[in-house]
Structure formats: structure tokens, C-alpha cells
Amino acid sequence: MRKTHLTIIILSLFILVSGCFTSALAKDPWQWQFSLRGDQPNDDKTKPMLLPGNIFVDQELERYYVADAGNNRLLSFKREGIYLNAFSASNKLKTPTDIVREKDGLMWVIEKGRNSLTEIDLKEKKIENHSLQYRGVSVFPDRLFIDGENTYLLDKSSGDIILFDRKLKGIKHYGCPECTSGFIDFTVKSGNIWALARTEKAVYKFNTDGPQSEKIQLKGSLAFPFALEIGPAGLLYILDRHNGTIAVFDQTGSFKYNFLSKGHGRGELYYPEDLLFDPWGRLCVVDSGNGRVEIFSR
Amino acid sequence: MNKNIQLSLLILLTCFFTSIVSAEANTTCFKCHKKANFSGKVVHSPVAENKCSSCHNPHVARYKNLLSSEVSELCYQCHQDKIESFSKGIVHKPVKKGECLSCHAPHASSNKGLLNESAPGENCFKCHKTLLKKYDYTHQPYEKGDCGACHRAHQSERAQLLNDEPDKLCSKCHQENILQQKHQGFPGRLRVCLSCHNPHGSERKNLIRNVLHAPYKEGCSDCHEKGPVKTDKCLECHEEIMDQLLSAHNHLTDKAVNSCVKCHSPHAADSNSMLKNRQNQICRSCHANTFAGYDNTLHSHPDTGSCSDCHALHGSNNMAMLKGNGIEVCDSCHKTQGQFTHPVGGTVLDPRTGQQVTCVSCHYPHGTNFKFNLKLSGGKDLCIQCHKSY
Structure with a gap:
């Protein structure tokens, strides 16, 4: 009799412990680390971000740069998330939504308020606005990626990714003729362009050298796909x-898992804008509606 | 007792009691309820079979008219095959609400499908009151009240419950080669008929929509030079729109040679805004998911029918392309709440984000499953998001 009781107790304990263990495993694999915020404690001169657009990481300097569109400024942070500086080019920036900083300190900023790809030379203290055209039509820059000599821009009007040379002359474009809408985001990784088609809920993979593309249909429930990133x-x-x-999907488009939820608290997103993996394996989410950038790691 | 005898007895008893119930309906119910009111060209089969009790409880019931359940539940008891199909795609509002009786008669009718109204189309016009019954030039199927020629009554995969793609619907009656002859000069194959024609009717011949775009009145060459007309061309005249497009969030619709024509007709329309359709129908065509959320929540914002009441449709520097921040937009209608409410705006900051507290900090304007469109239960869950010590 006693033996039976003991067996039942041991069995119950095992079930209880294994239950706790599996529920711990079932939690989000991504854990919140810190937020990049415009307002700093005990510093009245700082103010919250308003509609941050995109984030850029300078691996060498170990800095994050955020385009704070609603406040017409660019913000910089240390790798640890410590606020460094706000830059508004003497209040000349107008709705900056994306930023790339090159090794020589040259900054390229998409200023939607001017429909310009703006070149900022910090050393020379010079700002130059560029209104771009491709095949005789105005380009409305939406997202920016610079890879050496190549400048890739997502044109909001056509939904195509357009490749420009250093002189900002349009070379070629990557589009999706079969799509009812064009691309909404893209990234360049290992010689491939990965582009997200919102309406089709599909990712198109282009080789930067050729026109061929591969379509990856995302098999899963997505309400409004807005940005993509390729994980390590x-x-x-x-x-x-x-x-x-x-x-999260694999490269055949099969759904793996999803994480985070809608809201305003920690680990919640409200009208998020962009995704980026930093060189240190952390996932940066530009949480536009909550005016912050959330940094997660595994 | 022999099994066969037992079975025969059971069948006999079943028949006996069934006949009693039927006879009961025949005699008892119709003692008071005139049978003539339950007869017609088409009689609902439970009525024909005198099975009044399949829907009604003769003694007492929780539902009006002594119904034993909700109307739609009663209908789906028999019409089970419809449950799945009537929940797919875009579902007609009365179907979604389970209001089968808004179109169908439960007992008998002189019309096929037990439809309520005898005149074709009348069932539709009962709710769709803004539609004119007759135009100067009325499309033939519309004039006949044959709404079903183009629309489905219960649900559809397409906007406006259409039977098929609009162009395909037109070509069912209108032969393409004849149309092509009538549209000489049209670049390429004829398509997007609704861009110029109103499928119901118009004040103009050939159902051309009532309002003509000024350059179209003058001729084609104002816009059509070489190749397709691009967005830049529209902005040459509509300069004021450019200011709105130069926003953090703009509606330059992707993948369009001309972004404007995704929503606007360049030739003819029903209103001065030259929209291709009713505004919310245009928005729905891309933002179906938003509308599904709007339709499927327990507490949703009253339908104003116009997204532009809150959203700047070309672009804005506010979240979700709102016309102002999360206070200004709500305050434009909800004046009282703008004055007397939980402190909002100014230096009142949301401790979760450091952003200004606005109406949308607590409410989700389209709709939620909580009263007053709150994001969480107003009992406690919502408040303790910020007021941790409570």
C-alpha cells in the first residue's frame, strides 16, 4: 500500500516538473534586452522618438543610428543601448525615414519630406539633396541599402528596387511583374536581394547579377507583412x-513560429516599421507606434 | 417476442405518434392561426409537413414568437450545408448577423427561395436605400431588379459580393469583338469597364459615369502623349496632393505605373473626387484584413462609411496615416471626451513607452471585444498596465 502511494507521489512530481520545464521551453525564444529611446531619464533636453523609420548599425564604431522621422532628426546610440547624440543638420532635415552611414563618415538619408536621397558629409559640413529619376520618372525613395559601389533603393511609387551607381545614375531594377502590388521591403544578403511582396505574401529572391528570381510563398497567416530580415x-x-x-519561415516558406504581440508594453509592438539583425546576433525592431527600437536576443 | 415483431411494433408506434403530432399541428395550431396565412406558391417544408414544433415551442420560449432558438440557429438546423459556405470570404451583413428573415419568409411565399418581396430586387432595395431605382439610362439587369446577375446574396470571395471579376461579368452579356469596335483607339485589349461605366445606371448615354475628368472632356492628348500616363503627369495639375505625398507614410501605391489610378478614375466617375468606387470599398480592396477586424469585433466604431473621416488618404506624418495625432482625430467628433477624460496629451506620458497618452493608448478605434473599444477590460486589466501600484 505504502509502495503504491510513493509511486503515485513520485509520478505526480515528475509530471509537475516536466510540465514546468515544457512550459518554460514554450516561451518566446527571443528575450527583450533593452530599448533605444529618444527621451533620457533626468535629461530635459531629450525627447521621445516620434514615428522612428529605420535603424542602421555601424559595426566598426559599434553604434546604432535611428531615423526619428517625426522629430526631423537622427539619433545615435552605443552598442549597449546608451544614448549618444541627436543630429538635425541645423534643423534642415525633413522627415528622415532611413539612414546609412558609410565608413568615411558620409551619411545617406532618405528625406521623405523632400522626396530626396540626401547626402550628408559630416567632415565637410555639407548637405546635398538628390531628387532621383529612373527612366525619366520620379523616384520616391522608401528604403535604402548601400553595398560598396551599389546603392539600392525601394521606389514607393513603382514598388521596384532600383540599383544606382555612385553618381546616382539608375542602372537597373528588380521588380515583380506578376505582383498586383510591388515590393514593400527588401534586404541584400550574400549577393542576393530578398524582397517582400505584401499582397502576394511572398518573398522574391534575386541574384544581384541576373534578372532571375525565385519566389518563396509564405505559408502561414499574415495580416499585413511589412518588413523582412534574413536571420543568421x-x-x-x-x-x-x-x-x-x-x-519566422524557412526558405521553402514553411511557417516555423511567431513571437511578440500587439500592444504598448515590453515585448509588444504597435505599428512596427522595420527589422534588422545587428552584427552581434540581436534582433532590432523599429516599433514606430510606440516610439522606440526594441532589441531582442536569444 | 420475435425480433421482427418488436421492430414492426416500433415502426407502428413511431408512425402513430408522428401522425398525432402532425394532426395536432393541423388541428391545434391552426385552430387559432389561420392556415391561409401559411400557404403560398412556395411553402417551407416544415410548414407543409405540419411540423410547427420544429421551430416553435407551443407553451413557452425564450425567443420572440415562441421560437425555440435564435432564428439563424433554427435555419441551420436543417440547412447545415450552408454553415461553412456562408462564413467564407466577404459575408453579406444580414447573413453574418443571422438575420435570415430579412430576406426570406419562414413559412410561405409567392417567390422562389421563399424570398420576402415579390418584385425582383425589392429585397435588396429595402436595405440599400441610397441606390436609385431608376436612372436616366438604366442598365437592363438592374432595371429588371436582377441583382443576382452580378451579385451573390450570401457571400462572395470578391468585394461587393460580386459573382466574378467585373470585366468577366460584363463579357457574359457584351460580346468583346462588338465592344472593341465601339472603343476604337483604346490602347490594347478592352478592360476595366467600370473605370468609365456605372454598372447600375447613369445620367449619360452608354452608362458613362456622371462626372468627367476635365482633361478627358478636352480630349485624350492632354494626358496621353507617349506610353502610359505616369504619376508625375497627375501631379502637374494636382500640386496640392504632392505635399501630402511627401509624408513619412504615404499612399503612393506600390507597383503602379500611375499610383493615382489605383483609386481614382482618370476619365469618368460618380463624384468630383473621381474615386473609382465608394471610398470604403476602395480601401477594403487592399485592407481586407483591417475590415475583417472591424466587422468581427464585439464592439466596433459606428460605420461612418468614410475612412477619410480619420485617415489622410494620400499621406500623413501621423501613425496609421491619421489626420492628426491620437487625440485630435477623436476629439473632432467626441468633443466631451476631449474635455473631461483621463488626462491626455501635453506632458501626460505613457509610462510604458514614454509617448504622450492619447485616446488610442486605451482605445482601439476600429473595434475590440471590450466595451467602448477598450484594448483590454476596463475593469482592471487596462488600468494596471500603467497604474502598477493599484
């Missing part, structure tokens, strides 16, 4: 703007 293991991370989640 080659998984596709899709930012679902309206659901406030990030959905």
Missing part, C-alpha cells in the same frame, strides 16, 4: 505590422 541561420523573419508580431 537563413530563416526569413517577417514583420506583421497589423498583428504586432514577427513570423
Whole structure:
């Protein structure tokens, strides 16, 4: 009799412990580390970010740069998330939404308020606005990626990714003739352009050298795919703007898992804008509606 | 007792009691309820079979008219095959609400499908009151009240419950080669008929929509030079729109040679805004998911029918392309809440984000499953998001 009782107690304990263990495993694999915020404690001169657009990471300087569109400024942070500086080019910036900083300190900024790709030379203290055209039509720059001599721009009007040379002359474009809408985001990784088609809920992979593309249909429930990033293991991370989640797919388009949720608290997103893996394996989410950038790591 | 005898007895008893119930309906119910009111060209089969009790409880019930359940539940008891199909795609509002009786008669009718109204189309016009019944030039199927020629009554995969793609619907009656002859000079194959024609009717011949775009009145060459007309061309005249497009969030719709024509007709339309359709229908065509959320929540914002009441449709520097911040937009209608409410705006900051507290900090304007469109229960859950010590 006693033996039976003991067996039952041991069995119950085992079930209880294994239950706790599996529920711990079922938690989000991504854990919140810190937020990049415009307002700093005990510093009245700082103010919250308003509609941050995109984030750029300078690996050498170990800095984050954020385009704070609503406040017409660019913000810089240390790798640890410590606020460094705000830059507004003497209040000349107008709705900056994306930024790339090159090794020589040259900054390229998309200023939507001017429809310009703006060149900022910090050493020379010079700012030059560039209104771009491609095949005789105005380009409306939306997202920017610079890879050496190549400048890739997503044109909001056509939904195509346009490749420009250093003199900002349009070379060629990557589009999706079969799509009812064009691309909404893209990234360049290992010689490939990965582009997200919102309406089709698909990712198109182009080789930068050729026109051929591969379509990856995302098989899973996505409300409003808005941005994509390729993870270190080659998984596709899709930012679902309206659901406030990030959905992860493999390269066949099969759904793996999703994480985060819609809201205003920690680990919650409200009208998020962009995704980026930093060189240190952390996932940066530009949480536009909450005026912050959330940094997660595994 | 022999099994066969037992079975025969059971069948006999079943028949006996069934006949009693039927006879009961025949005699008892119709003692008071005139049978003539339950007869017609088409009689609902439970009525024909005198099975009044399949829907009604003769003694007492929780539902009006002594119904034993909600109307739609009663209908789906028999019409089970419809449950799945009537929940797919875009569902007609009365179907979604389970209001089967807004179109169908439960007992008998002189019309096929037990439809309420005898005149074709009348069922539709009962709710769609803004539609004119007759135009100077009325499309033939519309004039006949044959709404079903283009629309489905219960649900559809397409906006406006269309049976098929609009162009395909037109070509069912209108032969393409004849149309092509009538549209000489049209670049390429004829398509997007609704861009110029109103499928119901118009004040103009050939159902051309009532309002003509000024350059179209003058001729084609104002816009059409070489190749397709691009966005830049529209902005040459509509300069004021450019200011709105130069925003953090703009509606330059991707993948369009001309972004403007995704929503606007360049030739003819029903209103001065030259929109291709009713505003919320245009928005729905891309933002179906937003509308699904709007339709499927327990507490949703009253339908104003116009997204532009809150959203700047070309672009804005506010979240979700709102016309102002999360206070200004709500305050434009909810004046009282703008004055007397939980402190908002100014230096009142949301401890979760450091952003200004606005109406949308607590409410989700389209709709939620909580009263007053709150994001969480107003009982406690919502407040303790910020007021941790409570």
C-alpha cells in the first residue's frame, strides 16, 4: 500500500516538473534586452522618438543610428543601448525615414519630406539633396541599402528596387511583374536581394547579377507583412505590422513560429516599421507606434 | 417476442405518434392561426409537413414568437450545408448577423427561395436605400431588379459580393469583338469597364459615369502623349496632393505605373473626387484584413462609411496615416471626451513607452471585444498596465 502511494507521489512530481520545464521551453525564444529611446531619464533636453523609420548599425564604431522621422532628426546610440547624440543638420532635415552611414563618415538619408536621397558629409559640413529619376520618372525613395559601389533603393511609387551607381545614375531594377502590388521591403544578403511582396505574401529572391528570381510563398497567416530580415541561420523573419508580431519561415516558406504581440508594453509592438539583425546576433525592431527600437536576443 | 415483431411494433408506434403530432399541428395550431396565412406558391417544408414544433415551442420560449432558438440557429438546423459556405470570404451583413428573415419568409411565399418581396430586387432595395431605382439610362439587369446577375446574396470571395471579376461579368452579356469596335483607339485589349461605366445606371448615354475628368472632356492628348500616363503627369495639375505625398507614410501605391489610378478614375466617375468606387470599398480592396477586424469585433466604431473621416488618404506624418495625432482625430467628433477624460496629451506620458497618452493608448478605434473599444477590460486589466501600484 505504502509502495503504491510513493509511486503515485513520485509520478505526480515528475509530471509537475516536466510540465514546468515544457512550459518554460514554450516561451518566446527571443528575450527583450533593452530599448533605444529618444527621451533620457533626468535629461530635459531629450525627447521621445516620434514615428522612428529605420535603424542602421555601424559595426566598426559599434553604434546604432535611428531615423526619428517625426522629430526631423537622427539619433545615435552605443552598442549597449546608451544614448549618444541627436543630429538635425541645423534643423534642415525633413522627415528622415532611413539612414546609412558609410565608413568615411558620409551619411545617406532618405528625406521623405523632400522626396530626396540626401547626402550628408559630416567632415565637410555639407548637405546635398538628390531628387532621383529612373527612366525619366520620379523616384520616391522608401528604403535604402548601400553595398560598396551599389546603392539600392525601394521606389514607393513603382514598388521596384532600383540599383544606382555612385553618381546616382539608375542602372537597373528588380521588380515583380506578376505582383498586383510591388515590393514593400527588401534586404541584400550574400549577393542576393530578398524582397517582400505584401499582397502576394511572398518573398522574391534575386541574384544581384541576373534578372532571375525565385519566389518563396509564405505559408502561414499574415495580416499585413511589412518588413523582412534574413536571420543568421537563413530563416526569413517577417514583420506583421497589423498583428504586432514577427513570423519566422524557412526558405521553402514553411511557417516555423511567431513571437511578440500587439500592444504598448515590453515585448509588444504597435505599428512596427522595420527589422534588422545587428552584427552581434540581436534582433532590432523599429516599433514606430510606440516610439522606440526594441532589441531582442536569444 | 420475435425480433421482427418488436421492430414492426416500433415502426407502428413511431408512425402513430408522428401522425398525432402532425394532426395536432393541423388541428391545434391552426385552430387559432389561420392556415391561409401559411400557404403560398412556395411553402417551407416544415410548414407543409405540419411540423410547427420544429421551430416553435407551443407553451413557452425564450425567443420572440415562441421560437425555440435564435432564428439563424433554427435555419441551420436543417440547412447545415450552408454553415461553412456562408462564413467564407466577404459575408453579406444580414447573413453574418443571422438575420435570415430579412430576406426570406419562414413559412410561405409567392417567390422562389421563399424570398420576402415579390418584385425582383425589392429585397435588396429595402436595405440599400441610397441606390436609385431608376436612372436616366438604366442598365437592363438592374432595371429588371436582377441583382443576382452580378451579385451573390450570401457571400462572395470578391468585394461587393460580386459573382466574378467585373470585366468577366460584363463579357457574359457584351460580346468583346462588338465592344472593341465601339472603343476604337483604346490602347490594347478592352478592360476595366467600370473605370468609365456605372454598372447600375447613369445620367449619360452608354452608362458613362456622371462626372468627367476635365482633361478627358478636352480630349485624350492632354494626358496621353507617349506610353502610359505616369504619376508625375497627375501631379502637374494636382500640386496640392504632392505635399501630402511627401509624408513619412504615404499612399503612393506600390507597383503602379500611375499610383493615382489605383483609386481614382482618370476619365469618368460618380463624384468630383473621381474615386473609382465608394471610398470604403476602395480601401477594403487592399485592407481586407483591417475590415475583417472591424466587422468581427464585439464592439466596433459606428460605420461612418468614410475612412477619410480619420485617415489622410494620400499621406500623413501621423501613425496609421491619421489626420492628426491620437487625440485630435477623436476629439473632432467626441468633443466631451476631449474635455473631461483621463488626462491626455501635453506632458501626460505613457509610462510604458514614454509617448504622450492619447485616446488610442486605451482605445482601439476600429473595434475590440471590450466595451467602448477598450484594448483590454476596463475593469482592471487596462488600468494596471500603467497604474502598477493599484
